[in-house]
Amino acid sequence: MSSKEISVALVGNPNTGKSTLFNALTGLRQKVGNYPGVTVARKSGRCDCGDGLKVELVDLPGLYSLAAASPDEQVVTDVLLGSLEGSHQPDAIVVVLDATNILRNLFLASQLAELNLPLALVLNQADIAHKQGLKIDTELLSQRLGGVPVVLTSAWKGEGISAVRRAIAEALNKKTKMTRLTWPSQVESALNTIVQTIEKDTGKAPSAADVQRILFSSNTHTSDRLGWSHSHRDAVVRQARDQVRAAGYNPLAAEPLIHYAHLRKVLEGVTVGGNGKQGNAAALDKVLLNRVVGPILFIGIMLGLFASVFWLAKFPMQWIQAGVDFLKAIVAPALAGTPMLQSLVTDGIIAGVGAFLVFLPQILILFLFVGILEDSGYMARAAFIMDRLFSWCGLNGKSFVPLLSGFACAIPGLLSTRTIEDPKARLATAFAVPFMSCSARFPVYALMCAAFIGPLYGPGWESVVMVGMHCVGLIFAVPTAFVLTRFVLKVKPQPFVLELPRYQMPKPRDVIWRMWQNAAEFISKAGTVIFAITIIIWALCYFPRDAQMSDRIKASEPTLSEHELQARTQAAMIEQSWMGRFGKAVQPVFDPCGFDWKITVGVLASFPAREVIVSTLGVTYSIGKGAEADSEHLRTAMQEAKWTDGPRKSTPIFSLAAVLALMVFFALCSQCGATIATLAQETGGWKWAAISFFYMTILAWVMAVVVYQVVIRLT
Amino acid sequence: MTPLSQLLPGQFGKLVSLNPDQAVDQRLMALGLLPGMALKLVRRAPLGDPLAIEFGGQVVSLRLAEAESLIVDVAADCPVQRPKNTP
Numbered sequence: 049m050s051s052k053e054i055s056v057a058l059v060g061n062p063n064t065g066k067s068t069l070f071n072a073l074t075g076l077r078q079k080v081g082n083y084p085g086v087t088v089a090r091k092s093g094r095c096d097c098g099d100g101l102k103v104e105l106v107d108l109p110g111l112y113s114l115a116a117a118s119p120d121e122q123v124v125t126d127v128l129l130g131s132l133e134g135s136h137q138p139d140a141i142v143v144v145l146d147a148t149n150i151l152r153n154l155f156l157a158s159q160l161a162e163l164n165l166p167l168a169l170v171l172n173q174a175d176i177a178h179k180q181g182l183k184i185d186t187e188l189l190s191q192r193l194g195g196v197p198v199v200l201t202s203a204w205k206g207e208g209i210s211a212v213r214r215a216i217a218e219a220l221n222k223k224t225k226m227t228r229l230t231w232p233s234q235v236e237s238a239l240n241t242i243v244q245t246i247e248k249d250t251g252k253a254p255s256a257a258d259v260q261r262i263l264f265s266s267n268t269h270t271s272d273r274l275g276w277s278h279s280h281r282d283a284v285v286r287q288a289r290d291q292v293r294a295a296g297y298n299p300l301a302a303e304p305l306i307h308y309a310h311l312r313k314v315l316e317g318v319t320v321g322g323n324g325k326q327g328n329a330a331a332l333d334k335v336l337l338n339r340v341v342g343p344i345l346f347i348g349i350m351l352g353l354f355a356s357v358f359w360l361a362k363f364p365m366q367w368i369q370a371g372v373d374f375l376k377a378i379v380a381p382a383l384a385g386t387p388m389l390q391s392l393v394t395d396g397i398i399a400g401v402g403a404f405l406v407f408l409p410q411i412l413i414l415f416l417f418v419g420i421l422e423d424s425g426y427m428a429r430a431a432f433i434m435d436r437l438f439s440w441c442g443l444n445g446k447s448f449v450p451l452l453s454g455f456a457c458a459i460p461g462l463l464s465t466r467t468i469e470d471p472k473a474r475l476a477t478a479f480a481v482p483f484m485s486c487s488a489r490f491p492v493y494a495l496m497c498a499a500f501i502g503p504l505y506g507p508g509w510e511s512v513v514m515v516g517m518h519c520v521g522l523i524f525a526v527p528t529a530f531v532l533t534r535f536v537l538k539v540k541p542q543p544f545v546l547e548l549p550r551y552q553m554p555k556p557r558d559v560i561w562r563m564w565q566n567a568a569e570f571i572s573k574a575g576t577v578i579f580a581i582t583i584i585i586w587a588l589c590y591f592p593r594d595a596q597m598s599d600r601i602k603a604s605e606p607t608l609s610e611h612e613l614q615a616r617t618q619a620a621m622i623e624q625s626w627m628g629r630f631g632k633a634v635q636p637v638f639d640p641c642g643f644d645w646k647i648t649v650g651v652l653a654s655f656p657a658r659e660v661i662v663s664t665l666g667v668t669y670s671i672g673k674g675a676e677a678d679s680e681h682l683r684t685a686m687q688e689a690k691w692t693d694g695p696r697k698s699t700p701i702f703s704l705a706a707v708l709a710l711m712v713f714f715a716l717c718s719q720c721g722a723t724i725a726t727l728a729q730e731t732g733g734w735k736w737a738a739i740s741f742f743y744m745t746i747l748a749w750v751m752a753v754v755v756y757q758v759v760i761r762l763t
Numbered sequence: 764m765t766p767l768s769q770l771l772p773g774q775f776g777k778l779v780s781l782n783p784d785q786a787v788d789q790r791l792m793a794l795g796l797l798p799g800m801a802l803k804l805v806r807r808a809p810l811g812d813p814l815a816i817e818f819g820g821q822v823v824s825l826r827l828a829e830a831e832s833l834i835v836d837v838a839a840d841c842p843v844q845r846p847k848n849t850p
Binding site for chain 1: 781783787789790791806808811820822824
């Protein structure tokens with residue numbers, strides 16, 4: 049973004065169709081990024097306003113008031129005030145309003161007028177207002193508000209878009225400002241007192257909007273930013289608030305009271321008719337929020353969502369896997385002359401690209417659902433139905449979809465936490481998602497159950513252990529979220545005040561665009577990290593290389609078949625690789641969990657992706673590469689494995705205690721590079737990703753030790 | 764005068780007072796729920812909490828625990844409408 053480019057901010061309440069309008073105005077020529085240092089998405093696009101006037105349109109997150117309650121809303125306020133580092137104040141503001149509820153939507157516009165920037169009003173969803181019999185005199189409204197352009201649109205239908213372009217041009221060219229309200233004299237003088245004190249103290253006159261934030265908002269964010277932290281600050285503000293109180297207003301209620309009273313007068317005669325009803329909402333809510341039918345429909349919808357992410361995504365994931373294998377098969381012979389390069393390209397680079405591409409089907413499918421649920425208005429209802437189950441542990445109703453998706457895969461689950469407005473609940477949900485038993489844990493449980501639990505205790509116990517393992521993560525996630533929100537996170541909890549908007553048919557373009565934006569952001573941010581991790585782990589498992597290994601094994605055991613020789617060579621190679629040496633070195637750490645060095649190497653090698661354990665065990669147990677969970681050979685090799693030294697000498701390595709400990713370890717451990725990378729992406733830094741990694745890994749170790757030591761004493 | 768949480772689904776009331784110190788109340792005021800405003804308790808969630816209230820042509824969900832400071836005057840047949848001007 050060049051500093052000369054004219055920038056126009058698109059601001060409005062949630063559920064006004066603002067994003068649809070943004071997509072219509074920019075024609076999908078958009079850039080998505082983040083504001084520096086915060087997790088709020090910065091969406092911008094080029095908007096052509098006619099006569100060669102091209103502006104950068106910035107779509108700001110929806111909000112109801114400038115009196116920022118949450119850190120995300122604070123970002124919007126800071127952008128509009130031009131006080132956010134790395135962004136400059138917009139040259140004009142386009143306020144998007146819901147034409148069916150102009151009064152409430154005008155409150156934000158009226159606050160924005162205090163910024164004294166060129167402004168235009170867009171009354172969107174005019175088609176619905178029309179259907180409700182609501183007539184809006186836009187000319188009268190414009191006149192009452194000092195001549196700012198007021199246009200009626202229906203972004204969903206694509207109507208009135210060119211009028212918005214003209215309105216932006218008009219606002220910029222004529223510098224149309226919205227009339228500011230006249231404060232009652234005592235409030236005015238309270239504001240003036242603060243202006244004069246700040247000017248005296250800091251040498252700079254503060255803007256009207258800043259002073260109002262200081263007087264009316266309970267936090268000190270604005271005065272801190274202005275560098276006004278003099279000792280008498282609190283006393284001056286208190287005195288000013290006393291003046292407001294003398295005028296008969298509670299200082300914290302004065303702003304909405306005065307604005308709304310002013311706006312009711314502004315709107316007199318502007319709107320005629322209308323039933324003031326939510327249209328279809330009341331009738332549909334009777335069914336969708338019914339005490340009996342509501343939860344049943346909810347479960348049905350969520351089952352559909354889960355089945356799609358869990359099952360439907362498997363097909364494209366298999367195609368991607370097949371494509372990766374195909375590519376490896378083509379490339380491998382071409383590089384047969386240089387084994388190191390061959391391994392780097394096939395097991396490092398191609399596998400690394402495959403490692404993040406394989407998440408795309410789940411991400412796209414989940415965001416198809418999330419887009420439809422959000423744009424239709426059902427997501428708010430889903431949160432309404434589920435909130436009770438989550439509120440006690442500091443999460444909220446919107447945590448449900450991310451946690452449910454976590455049972456398929458943590459990556460789409462983490463990405464979908466951005467639907468949670470409350471930053472505290474969002475972070476706690478993101479922290480809980482990786483605990484959910486994702487589909488990558490399944491092969492580990494399947495292998496262990498089929499090899500040990502089933503044969504020893506029968507299929508009944510096999511199912512019990514399977515189900516139990518899927519609950520382990522949940523059992524630890526809930527108290528973790530509780531402690532995190534109650535004692536660790538110092539952010540003020542946001543009230544769960546959620547608008548239940550009118551139902552609407554989602555617009556395919558908006559839904560598909562959101563799917564794509566989420567996928568693209570994942571590839572560009574988390575994708576690169578996942579790729580890098582894959583290469584690093586490849587190198588650790590590959591180097592150092594002993595070229596004579598195969599010959600030496602052949603010399604000592606000449607009777608081995610070609611396949612056995614290859615498998616033995618691979619096992620020996622990994623044993624003397626950096627990873628193998630490291631595994632042997634740290635085996636004592638995992639000894640209390642009952643893991644030998646082969647399991648330890650498997651555990652370590654599967655930190656980038658836990659499903660790797662099965663094939664790594666295949667290699668360390670000399671079965672060869674490509675072992676599957678249902679591989680008969682691997683099962684037999686593991687059943688026959690015995691300790692070769694120490695106090696447990698010649699007892700089976702995979703005792704019941706060790707098997708259960710290993711499964712519990714995998715249920716809890718943070719063994720997924722993609723999850724860590726996505727957590728970092730979604731929480732705006734590595735801090736929480738690191739905390740999550742160490743917390744889950746240490747917890748997994750502790751619980752594995754507990755399980756092993758208890759079970760070994762009972763059996 | 765009763766707390767909002769005492770209203771039955773379908774019952775109307777008029778907001779008498781709220782507590783501007785609380786974040787919930789500040790948010791509701793921004794949405795236009797000011798003293799004197801008529802409102803209706805539309806329903807409770809299937810598990811009894813949160814509540815859905817209607818005022819000024821919109822339906823908003825809020826938690827029972829967070830709605831404690833909202834005091835309403837229960838009216839037998841007070842329709843939800845744009846309220847009279849309040850101070």
